[in-house]
Amino acid sequence: MMMRRVNVRRLTLMAILTAIALIIFIIEAQIPMPIPVPGVKLGLANAVTLFALFYGAKVRGENLHNGASRMPRPINVQIPYIKHPSASSPSLTTINVFTILLCRILLGAIFTGRPIVVVYSLVGGILGFVAQIIMKRFVSSKQIWVCGAFGAVFHNIGQIVAAMVITGTPAIIMYLPILIIAGVFTGVLTGLIAQLTLSRLFS
Amino acid sequence: MNKSERTIKLSNRFWMLMLGVIVIISAIIAVLLWRVPADYARIYHDNVLVDVINLTTVTERREIEITRDNANNVVVIEYGRVRMECANCPDGICVRRGWVSGGLIPIVCLPNRVVIVFDSSDNDVDAVVG
Numbered sequence: 001m002m003m004r005r006v007n008v009r010r011l012t013l014m015a016i017l018t019a020i021a022l023i024i025f026i027i028e029a030q031i032p033m034p035i036p037v038p039g040v041k042l043g044l045a046n047a048v049t050l051f052a053l054f055y056g057a058k059v060r061g062e063n064l065h066n067g068a069s070r071m072p073r074p075i076n077v078q079i080p081y082i083k084h085p086s087a088s089s090p091s092l093t094t095i096n097v098f099t100i101l102l103c104r105i106l107l108g109a110i111f112t113g114r115p116i117v118v119v120y121s122l123v124g125g126i127l128g129f130v131a132q133i134i135m136k137r138f139v140s141s142k143q144i145w146v147c148g149a150f151g152a153v154f155h156n157i158g159q160i161v162a163a164m165v166i167t168g169t170p171a172i173i174m175y176l177p178i179l180i181i182a183g184v185f186t187g188v189l190t191g192l193i194a195q196l197t198l199s200r201l202f203s
Numbered sequence: 204m205n206k207s208e209r210t211i212k213l214s215n216r217f218w219m220l221m222l223g224v225i226v227i228i229s230a231i232i233a234v235l236l237w238r239v240p241a242d243y244a245r246i247y248h249d250n251v252l253v254d255v256i257n258l259t260t261v262t263e264r265r266e267i268e269i270t271r272d273n274a275n276n277v278v279v280i281e282y283g284r285v286r287m288e289c290a291n292c293p294d295g296i297c298v299r300r301g302w303v304s305g306g307l308i309p310i311v312c313l314p315n316r317v318v319i320v321f322d323s324s325d326n327d328v329d330a331v332v333g
Contacts, residue, residue: 036299038311116314138213146218153225163313168250171320174308177233184222 010090014100021048021104022111029112037175039120039159040182043152043190045108046128049101050148050194053132054141056092058202094133101129116166123162128155141198148191153183237306241321244285246278249316258283258304274315285319287312 025045033040105125109118131154135147156179164172246253248269258280266288267278276290276297284304287297292314300310303321310319 032294033296036296036301038294038296038313120313139218143215143218146222149222163311167247167311167313167316167318169247169309169311169318169320171307171309172311172318174236175311177229177236178308180229181226181233184226188222 007090010092010096013090013092014096017048017052018100018103018107021045021100022107024048025104025108026111029108035182037178037182039156039163039175039179040186042186043155044193045104046148046151046155046187047190047193047197048104049097049129050132050144050151050191051197052092052097052100053094053136053147054144054194054198056094056097057136058141058198059091098129101125119166120159120162124155124158127158128152130154142195144195144198145188145191148189148194149184149187152187152190153180156180156183236308239305239307240323241303241305241307243322243324244280245320245322247318247320248274248276256280256285258285269315269317274312274317276312276315276317278319285310287317287319290315290317 022045024047028042028044031042033042102125105121106118109115109121128151132147132151135150139146157176160172160176160179164170242257242259244256244258246256246267246269248271253269254267259282261280261282265280267280269276269278274291276292277288279286279288284302286302287300287310290297290312292312294314297310297312297317303310303319305321307321307323309321312318
């Protein structure tokens with residue numbers, strides 16, 4: 001059997017992103033939401049997923065020349081190998097990003113919730129991830145907020161379907177319009193976080 | 204051939220319009236659901252019907268306790284309205300929802316799998332009970 005070579009830089013980057021997402025997820029779970037609607041939350045951990053999805057594209061040189069930023073020049077961040085992406089910079093594939101997401105969901109459930117929470121997070125997380133992969137083909141690196149909005153909306157749809165199946169109550173679908181509205185706003189927010197972080201790293 | 208050339212890019216205005224339309228349509232549907240009168244409340248726990256209440260015929264305050272498995276929820280019923288008084292779930296979203304007197308949007312306690320569903324007629328109730 002051939003030994004597969006492990007890209008240590010990529011592995012490290014994935015571990016760091018998982019840790020960041022997990023910390024955001026755990027802190028966010030402690031903040032009560034002002035709207036008493038089950039399933040509504042900021043979903044800030046998704047900013048890491050979006051960052052990772054578009055980070056790979058940035059390193060591979062896709063989407064890099066997509067219009068000039070209208071924002072003032074960001075502060076120079078001194079991270080040499082990120083600032084000058086080269087062949088040695090770790091690139092993240094879709095599978096890598098999905099691994100980060102799965103690790104965050106499973107570890108997050110262990111740290112914060114009851115086992116049943118895993119089901120909601122998994123169904124929502126996977127559906128939202130698929131939506132984001134599809135949307136990624138239609139947006140530029142200045143439109144990550146669009147990707148985030150669709151990801152959040154489909155995350156909420158996935159959660160509602162999981163809740164309908166688990167509780168056996170189809171009437172829960174009545175929450176869908178509210179959850180779609182919430183998803184658009186929280187998704188744009190997390191998308192903008194990922195977008196601004198990336199634009200500062202690759203300025 | 205650069206990969207980015209094969210993907211379709213649409214303008215910011217297009218996406219804003221699209222998300223705006225989605226939000227407005229959802230808001231209209233939410234308001235319509237909110238305005239439907241609800242005369243019947245059905246309480247489910249773990250997909251099992253616990254109680255059916257005709258909210259228009261309730262004369263005095265009544266408490267329904269649901270204690271099974273790990274769930275411990277208290278539902279309070281008054282004339283025309285229902286609320287989850289207390290629950291031992293970690294988020295307490297169902298309790299914070301407060302009194303519900305109309306609309307088709309159910310009160311849900313996901314961690315304890317307790318759901319209060321509203322209905323304007325008792326057609327479905329007959330189907331479940333009968």
